[in-house]
Structures are given as structure tokens and as C-alpha cells.
Amino acid sequence: MDKLRSMEVFVAAVDSGSFTSAAERFGISAVMVGKHVRELEQRLGAALLTRTTRRQSLTEIGRQYAEQCRAILAQIDAAERGAESLRLAPRGVLKVSCAVSFGMEWLAPMIADYLEQYPEVSIDLNLNDRMIDMVEEGFDVAVRIGPLEDSSLVARPLGPYGVVICGSPDYLARRGVPRVPADLAQHECLEFSGWVPQARWRLKGEKDARNVPLSRLRANNSYALKQAALAGFGLVMQAEVILAQDIAAGRLVRVLDDYLPLPRPMHLLYPRSRQPTPKLTSFIDFMLSRFQ
Numbered sequence: 001m002d003k004l005r006s007m008e009v010f011v012a013a014v015d016s017g018s019f020t021s022a023a024e025r026f027g028i029s030a031v032m033v034g035k036h037v038r039e040l041e042q043r044l045g046a047a048l049l050t051r052t053t054r055r056q057s058l059t060e061i062g063r064q065y066a067e068q069c070r071a072i073l074a075q076i077d078a079a080e081r082g083a084e085s086l087r088l089a090p091r092g093v094l095k096v097s098c099a100v101s102f103g104m105e106w107l108a109p110m111i112a113d114y115l116e117q118y119p120e121v122s123i124d125l126n127l128n129d130r131m132i133d134m135v136e137e138g139f140d141v142a143v144r145i146g147p148l149e150d151s152s153l154v155a156r157p158l159g160p161y162g163v164v165i166c167g168s169p170d171y172l173a174r175r176g177v178p179r180v181p182a183d184l185a186q187h188e189c190l191e192f193s194g195w196v197p198q199a200r201w202r203l204k205g206e207k208d209a210r211n212v213p214l215s216r217l218r219a220n221n222s223y224a225l226k227q228a229a230l231a232g233f234g235l236v237m238q239a240e241v242i243l244a245q246d247i248a249a250g251r252l253v254r255v256l257d258d259y260l261p262l263p264r265p266m267h268l269l270y271p272r273s274r275q276p277t278p279k280l281t282s283f284i285d286f287m288l289s290r291f292q
Contacts, residue, residue: 007069009036014066090278091120097142101222103127105242114286121279141270153269158291160263164240166252171232181259188215188234190225203259
């Protein structure tokens with residue numbers, strides 16, 4: 001017999017004062033109630049109830065065991081109600097991963113809007129430019145830029161991730177404005193060390209792509225490279241959405257627009273689940289609506 005069900009039947013028999021009343025509650029016979037109680041007594045090696053033709057009473061062990069059963073059953077009921085509430089409404093902690101610069105400049109403000117709409121959800125945002133293992137590291141959702149490898153993850157397209165090339169007005173005044181990719185041989189082309197080989201400074205020419213000499217400054221953080229470009233050290237190639245405010249303010253100037261690499265894909269990734277939680281589905285719907 002199921003131990004938890006036997007505990008429920010035993011507690012019902014104690015609270016109601018009879019096997020008959022407990023039987024009516026669970027839709028079983030009084031004989032079956034007796035079997036559940038005897039099953040518990042055999043497991044414990046002790047009597048829980050003493051019964052006569054007129055009344056039943058708890059033994060000392062039965063009294064203690066009944067109290068413990070009530071506490072256990074109450075905890076189970078609370079756990080089930082908590083799980084049910086998580087299933088019905090967005091609440092709980094959502095662990096999100098994203099590249100550093102994109103997360104700081106673009107995703108963080110959107111997350112703030114999402115949290116305003118869903119006050120019972122908390123987000124743990126992890127900004128990292130390395131390729132994470134979502135399942136191994138326990139992330140619920142990630143924004144991934146670039147071609148995707150085959151995996152069991154669900155990938156929802158967010159849109160193209162276009163880049164621009166920029167330099168500060170001071171830098172361009174000192175080093176000149178590049179007009180064609182060949183001019184970059186005379187420039188500092190700031191390199192992000194987290195790029196995969198096919199994503200490095202490879203510009204679009206009229207017929208093919210061209211490799212570009214790289215800078216003396218190399219960093220694993222794209223925000224640091226943007227700061228170097230703003231300080232006038234070199235040219236930076238980053239997402240247009242990340243540099244847009246600096247371009248609009250005149251702190252950075254676009255160059256070589258005719259030779260920009262093709263936009264890379266951007267996806268929202270999350271583990272496949274038969275019953276995704278409301279916090280995850282609400283975040284997915286929010287992100288897709290924003291990028292549409």
C-alpha cells in the first residue's frame with residue numbers, strides 16, 4: 001500500500017473517531033481503512049489504536065505518530081499548493097545569460113520593464129562573453145548572438161544583429177577616415193578576444209571578404225573596447241544597438257558603412273520542457289514582442 005495514503009487514512013480515522021467515517025471520506029470500505037492502519041502498525045512494529053465494539057483510542061505511540069503524520073501531510077499540502085501557484089502565475093527566480101555589452105546597453109533596460117509587469121518574478125542576470133553551458137550551469141534562458149550549434153535547446157529568432165565600425169572624432173582627425181578596407185592597415189582595429197574566427201574583423205568587399213590587421217589592444221570585454229574607442233585609441237566594430245547612443249551624441253562616428261559584415265543572427269535559447277513555467281513563457285513572450 002501507498003505509505004502516504006495509509007497515513008492520510010489513519011489521521012482521518014483518528015480525527016473522525018471511526019473507521020466508517022474515514023471510509024466515507026476516501027470512498028473506500030471500513031475494512032480497507034483497517035488494512036491501511038494495520039499496514040502502518042506492521043511497518044512500525046507497534047500498535048497505533050486500541051478498538052472495542054463501542055470506541056477506539058490512540059496508544060501513546062499512536063498519539064505521537066498521528067501528530068507527526070499531520071505535520072508531514074501539511075508540508076506535502078503546502079508544497080503542492082506552492083507548485084500549483086507557480087504553474088498558474090509568473091513568479092519565482094529566472095536565471096538569464098547574455099553577452100556583457102548587449103546586456104548592459106540593451107537587455108537590462110528591457111528586463112526592468114519586464115519586472116514592472118511581473119512583480120512576483122525576480123531575475124538573476126549573468127553577463128558573460130564566454131559561451132556558457134545552459135543546462136550545466138542552470139540557466140533558464142539565454143540571448144545568443146551568432147550561428148547556433150546543433151543542440152536540444154529551443155531557439156527563437158530575435159532578429160538580425162548588425163554591426164557598425166566607429167571611431168571618435170579626435171581619433172579620425174589624427175589618423176584619417178578610412179574609405180576602403182585597405183586603409184585599415186594604418187589604423188588600430190580593436191579586437192574582441194571572444195570572437196570566433198569567422199566573426200573577427202572580416203569586411204565585405206565587392207567580391208569577397210578581406211582580413212584586417214588587428215590592434216595592439218585586445219580584450220575579452222567588448223565594453224572595455226568601446227571605452228578605448230571613446231578615448232580615441234582606435235576603431236571599434238560592435239553592434240549598432242550598443243553604439244547607437246554614442247553615435248547620436250557625436251562621441252563616435254561611423255565609417256566604412258559600405259563594407260560592413262553581414263548581420264549575424266540572434267536567438268533566445270531555453271531548455272525544452274513539456275510544461276514550461278509561467279515565468280519562462282512570460283519572459284519569452286515579452287522578449288519576442290520587444291524585438292518584433
